[in-house]
Amino acid sequence: MTADKEIPVSARLDNSNIVPVLVLEKAEDENLENLPVRIIGDPELNERFGFNERSEEWHRKSRRKLLRKLDLHILPVIVVMYLLNYLDRSNLSQARLGTLEEDLGLVGNEFNIATSILFVGYLLMQIPSNIFLVRTRPSMYLGICMLIWGLISGLQATTSNFPGILVCRFFLGFVEAPFFPGIMMLLSSWYTRAEIAHRFALFYGGSQLGNMFGGLIAAGVLGNLHNAAGISGWRWLFIIEGIATVVISLLAIAVLPDYPNSTKWLTEEEKGYAVWCLSADIGEVDDNYSIGVKEAAVLALKDYKVYLFGLMLHANTLTQTFSYFFPTIVKTLGYSSTVTLLLTVPVWFVAFIFGFLISYHASRTNERTFHIISAMAIALLGNILVISTTNNAVRFFAMFLMPIGAFPGVQIILAWVANSMPRPAAKRSIALAICNVFSNSSNIYGSYLYPSSDGPRYITGGITISCMAVVCMLCALAMRFCLIRENKNLALAEEQVAAEAEAAGMEPSKRKTFRQII
Numbered sequence: 001m002t003a004d005k006e007i008p009v010s011a012r013l014d015n016s017n018i019v020p021v022l023v024l025e026k027a028e029d030e031n032l033e034n035l036p037v038r039i040i041g042d043p044e045l046n047e048r049f050g051f052n053e054r055s056e057e058w059h060r061k062s063r064r065k066l067l068r069k070l071d072l073h074i075l076p077v078i079v080v081m082y083l084l085n086y087l088d089r090s091n092l093s094q095a096r097l098g099t100l101e102e103d104l105g106l107v108g109n110e111f112n113i114a115t116s117i118l119f120v121g122y123l124l125m126q127i128p129s130n131i132f133l134v135r136t137r138p139s140m141y142l143g144i145c146m147l148i149w150g151l152i153s154g155l156q157a158t159t160s161n162f163p164g165i166l167v168c169r170f171f172l173g174f175v176e177a178p179f180f181p182g183i184m185m186l187l188s189s190w191y192t193r194a195e196i197a198h199r200f201a202l203f204y205g206g207s208q209l210g211n212m213f214g215g216l217i218a219a220g221v222l223g224n225l226h227n228a229a230g231i232s233g234w235r236w237l238f239i240i241e242g243i244a245t246v247v248i249s250l251l252a253i254a255v256l257p258d259y260p261n262s263t264k265w266l267t268e269e270e271k272g273y274a275v276w277c278l279s280a281d282i283g284e285v286d287d288n289y290s291i292g293v294k295e296a297a298v299l300a301l302k303d304y305k306v307y308l309f310g311l312m313l314h315a316n317t318l319t320q321t322f323s324y325f326f327p328t329i330v331k332t333l334g335y336s337s338t339v340t341l342l343l344t345v346p347v348w349f350v351a352f353i354f355g356f357l358i359s360y361h362a363s364r365t366n367e368r369t370f371h372i373i374s375a376m377a378i379a380l381l382g383n384i385l386v387i388s389t390t391n392n393a394v395r396f397f398a399m400f401l402m403p404i405g406a407f408p409g410v411q412i413i414l415a416w417v418a419n420s421m422p423r424p425a426a427k428r429s430i431a432l433a434i435c436n437v438f439s440n441s442s443n444i445y446g447s448y449l450y451p452s453s454d455g456p457r458y459i460t461g462g463i464t465i466s467c468m469a470v471v472c473m474l475c476a477l478a479m480r481f482c483l484i485r486e487n488k489n490l491a492l493a494e495e496q497v498a499a500e501a502e503a504a505g506m507e508p509s510k511r512k513t514f515r516q517i518i
């Protein structure tokens with residue numbers, strides 16, 4: 001037996017507390033016990049490609065090259081997909097400034113019901129979708145779902161009454177459900193914890209871009225296509241945006257990757273290196289089939305972090321509820337429908353830039369808690385100003401603060417979820433879906449926070465959102481303390497393994513094991 005034989009040391013999941021700890025695997029040949037431990041990434045991949053023996057300069061160049069290839073194939077597509085996802089989800093609020101309510105005969109709170117019903121369908125499909133996702137091709141699955149929701153979005157133009165729009169909105173939410181958690185799952189299967197946050201910020205920026213372009217498109221369509229060919233402007237809005245979604249869905253199927261070990265546009269070494277980098281970052285290979293669905297669900301449901309993250313996301317998402325009524329809120333400034341829609345454009349553009357910057361900084365610094373708290377504080381200030389005055393200048397300034405604060409929080413929290421429950425993949429997928437259920441359940445009742453009768457200040461909505469911003473801050477602090485405690489336990493486990501290795505006459509691994517990001 002050669003003297004440089006390596007003994008695998010890796011981070012594994014302790015199922016009692018679902019926390020990665022370092023354990024020493026028993027060598028098959030007892031004569032190897034005195035040999036040095038040098039494993040850094042996945043042992044099998046290292047044996048095949050020798051990644052552990054490569055220089056730091058090689059790793060730096062190779063990772064940069066791989067990231068460029070990944071970013072070009074993944075980021076532009078998912079940003080445009082989310083832009084259209086948000087357009088198709090929120091265009092009801094823009095159509096409202098046309099003749100939608102009059103044409104459909106909506107009265108009372110029927111518009112609010114049509115808004116909230118989307119999230120009933122959305123929630124029902126969340127967990128089943130992510131369970132299925134880890135057993136299929138994400139590119140095909142997400143692309144087909146997008147194709148179907150584009151068709152349903154376009155079919156909204158054919159509705160003529162309240163039940164018709166209600167059915168369309170329900171099934172729109174049902175088919176849109178796989179997209180968001182599916183993309184989160186896909187990103188966390190390709191990028192390390194340090195790389196994912198600002199890339200997720202770019203992806204999530206699609207929602208702000210969706211609102212921004214939604215305002216521009218709606219202003220043009222409602223202003224210029226109303227009654228063109230005898231069709232109302234709001235119907236043209238649904239038709240145009242539905243067609244765009246169908247076209248992009250076909251592109252997504254062709255371009256999006258699946259998982260590292262099954263992507264055709266990577267070389268064999270690049271596939272191996274992508275998996276190796278993730279295993280080196282976390283300490284364990286990302287295997288979609290390592291455990292069954294039932295076991296993964298049990299692991300997720302037993303992890304307290306799922307519930308604390310879920311409450312944090314629920315509170316944060318409720319602070320975004322205003323976005324489904326934003327054109328109506330801006331209209332309280334007293335401008336025409338076209339000017340109102342145009343005024344929403346700079347607000348969402350600034351929110352997009354700010355959201356990327358704060359998430360990028362959170363990614364670079366590997367800090368989550370105080371970035372979330374800072375963002376929520378800005379949202380809190382914006383809501384307080386909106387309900388405190390009728391001065392147009394102050395209110396318009398506050399309308400910038402509301403999305404600037406509300407939207408970056410969810411970007412950072414969801415990246416934090418993926419960072420904190422990295423393996424196994426099936427557990428991560430179900431945990432993300434559960435957290436997304438918690439998150440979007442707030443939209444069901446949040447849709448009733450902005451009845452037209454509460455204008456122009458919308459005091460009920462403003463107070464509720466302000467309280468939830470505080471809840472989100474407290475949850476972030478609580479999670480920070482919990483993860484600090486977990487890191488202390490991980491350090492103790494690492495010291496114990498090192499002591500056992502030393503007692504066995506082996507040199508402990510130099511590699512630092514998994515630590516929770518706080």
